[in-house]
Ligand SMILES: [Zn+2]
């Protein structure tokens with residue numbers, strides 16, 4: 001399968017052949033004809049691009065957690081895990097130009113754990129050197145401004161060299177326009193509305209999931225969360241629920257892992273949550289496999305009684 005089709009083939013973890021109804025609109029997606037009105041009636045204008053599914057475990061096949069919602073030529077990132085700009089560039093090369101480095105204009109941070117934010121300097125500086133026309137907008141919980149301010153300070157020698165050395169850059173588009181947010185609607189550009197959903201994640205005072213309401217789809221992304229009723233309410237029949245997960249079977253063999261119960265959502269718990277939330281598609285991401293496989297995660301979700309559509313995401317999958 002060539003690289004482009006790989007990007008458009010999201011159904012790796014379906015137990016059987018992917019439903020044609022899912023693949024057809026993806027194959028007609030605007031990545032191929034970005035300006036075409038001929039396909040616009042059939043295209044899913046909104047796509048969910050999984051940039052990274054990884055955890056703090058340094059798995060070379062799974063970059064740090066980051067998800068992009070793409071609507072036409074605009075991209076809306078959730079989290080900035082390790083390698084976020086390279087992964088976005090790979091998606092752009094696969095036919096989604098909204099994810100080219102120069103087009104990475106905004107990111108919504110779920111919480112300030114390092115695995116979700118270690119790519120922030122990358123997201124600030126690399127697109128600057130790739131011609132981004134404005135500073136990056138960063139939305140996140142309290143503490144985000146301190147983080148982006150300190151990132152600018154940490155790279156002050158580089159910034160000075162690029163602005164006043166031989167490169168002679170004039171624009172200050174490395175900067176982060178940072179907005180610390182509260183729960184509720186945090187962004188609305190007339191096409192896409194973004195709601196911050198408070199979720200429970202260990203003892204973080206504030207951690208968010210996000211809901212994206214676009215012209216054709218509603219997408220909820222959990223961030224890091226133990227089972228949170230707010231996500232059920234936010235989804236409530238949404239088109240796509242992207243939810244973190246860890247293997248129940250692994251946890252059952254290691255019952256002393258109280259951290260995971262407080263921080264994250266098991267396969268059995270995500271099944272119960274999805275039965276209430278009723279998404280059109282449940283996408284498992286930020287998977288803590290330990291010894292489990294994607295097939296194990298799907299099986300565990302099924303064994304817990306969930307009968308809806310569910311996939312276990314890989315980096316660069318598109319839904
Ligand atoms: Zn976390």
Ligand SMILES: [Zn+2]
Pocket residue numbers: 055065113115116224286
């Ligand atoms: Zn995490």
